[in-house]
Amino acid sequence: MSGSIILGRAAEPDDVVPTAVFLAAPDSDYVTGQVMAIDGGMVLV
Known part of the structure:
Protein backbone atom coordinates (compact mmCIF):
# COMPACT_ATOMS: atom_id res chain seq x y z
CA MET A 1 0.00 0.00 0.00
CA SER A 2 2.74 2.49 0.87
CA GLY A 3 4.12 2.17 -2.65
CA SER A 4 1.16 4.18 -3.95
CA ILE A 5 1.69 7.02 -1.43
CA ILE A 6 3.85 9.88 -2.70
CA LEU A 7 5.66 10.17 0.64
CA GLY A 8 6.39 6.43 0.45
CA ARG A 9 5.06 5.43 3.85
CA ALA A 10 1.83 4.90 5.73
CA ILE A 38 -4.13 13.57 5.57
CA ASP A 39 -2.95 10.93 3.17
CA GLY A 40 0.65 11.76 2.25
CA GLY A 41 -0.36 12.56 -1.31
CA MET A 42 -2.13 9.27 -2.01
CA VAL A 43 -5.08 11.11 -3.55
CA LEU A 44 -2.74 12.56 -6.20
CA VAL A 45 -1.79 9.13 -7.56
Missing part, protein backbone atom coordinates in the same frame (compact mmCIF):
# COMPACT_ATOMS: atom_id res chain seq x y z
CA ALA A 11 0.58 7.64 8.06
CA GLU A 12 1.73 7.71 11.65
CA PRO A 13 -0.09 9.34 14.58
CA ASP A 14 2.34 12.28 14.43
CA ASP A 15 1.07 12.99 10.91
CA VAL A 16 -2.53 13.37 12.07
CA VAL A 17 -2.12 15.05 15.47
CA PRO A 18 -1.42 18.61 14.22
CA THR A 19 -4.65 18.67 12.20
CA ALA A 20 -6.67 17.24 15.08
CA VAL A 21 -5.22 19.84 17.45
CA PHE A 22 -6.00 22.61 14.96
CA LEU A 23 -9.60 21.44 14.60
CA ALA A 24 -9.99 21.31 18.39
CA ALA A 25 -8.55 24.81 18.85
CA PRO A 26 -10.34 28.15 18.59
CA ASP A 27 -8.35 28.91 15.41
CA SER A 28 -10.65 26.55 13.51
CA ASP A 29 -13.92 28.09 14.71
CA TYR A 30 -14.70 29.43 11.23
CA VAL A 31 -13.91 26.16 9.41
CA THR A 32 -17.07 24.40 8.24
CA GLY A 33 -17.78 21.44 5.98
CA GLN A 34 -14.25 20.77 4.81
CA VAL A 35 -12.51 17.54 3.88
CA MET A 36 -8.90 17.54 5.00
CA ALA A 37 -7.05 14.67 3.43
Whole structure:
Protein backbone atom coordinates (compact mmCIF):
# COMPACT_ATOMS: atom_id res chain seq x y z
CA MET A 1 0.00 0.00 0.00
CA SER A 2 2.74 2.49 0.87
CA GLY A 3 4.12 2.17 -2.65
CA SER A 4 1.16 4.18 -3.95
CA ILE A 5 1.69 7.02 -1.43
CA ILE A 6 3.85 9.88 -2.70
CA LEU A 7 5.66 10.17 0.64
CA GLY A 8 6.39 6.43 0.45
CA ARG A 9 5.06 5.43 3.85
CA ALA A 10 1.83 4.90 5.73
CA ALA A 11 0.58 7.64 8.06
CA GLU A 12 1.73 7.71 11.65
CA PRO A 13 -0.09 9.34 14.58
CA ASP A 14 2.34 12.28 14.43
CA ASP A 15 1.07 12.99 10.91
CA VAL A 16 -2.53 13.37 12.07
CA VAL A 17 -2.12 15.05 15.47
CA PRO A 18 -1.42 18.61 14.22
CA THR A 19 -4.65 18.67 12.20
CA ALA A 20 -6.67 17.24 15.08
CA VAL A 21 -5.22 19.84 17.45
CA PHE A 22 -6.00 22.61 14.96
CA LEU A 23 -9.60 21.44 14.60
CA ALA A 24 -9.99 21.31 18.39
CA ALA A 25 -8.55 24.81 18.85
CA PRO A 26 -10.34 28.15 18.59
CA ASP A 27 -8.35 28.91 15.41
CA SER A 28 -10.65 26.55 13.51
CA ASP A 29 -13.92 28.09 14.71
CA TYR A 30 -14.70 29.43 11.23
CA VAL A 31 -13.91 26.16 9.41
CA THR A 32 -17.07 24.40 8.24
CA GLY A 33 -17.78 21.44 5.98
CA GLN A 34 -14.25 20.77 4.81
CA VAL A 35 -12.51 17.54 3.88
CA MET A 36 -8.90 17.54 5.00
CA ALA A 37 -7.05 14.67 3.43
CA ILE A 38 -4.13 13.57 5.57
CA ASP A 39 -2.95 10.93 3.17
CA GLY A 40 0.65 11.76 2.25
CA GLY A 41 -0.36 12.56 -1.31
CA MET A 42 -2.13 9.27 -2.01
CA VAL A 43 -5.08 11.11 -3.55
CA LEU A 44 -2.74 12.56 -6.20
CA VAL A 45 -1.79 9.13 -7.56
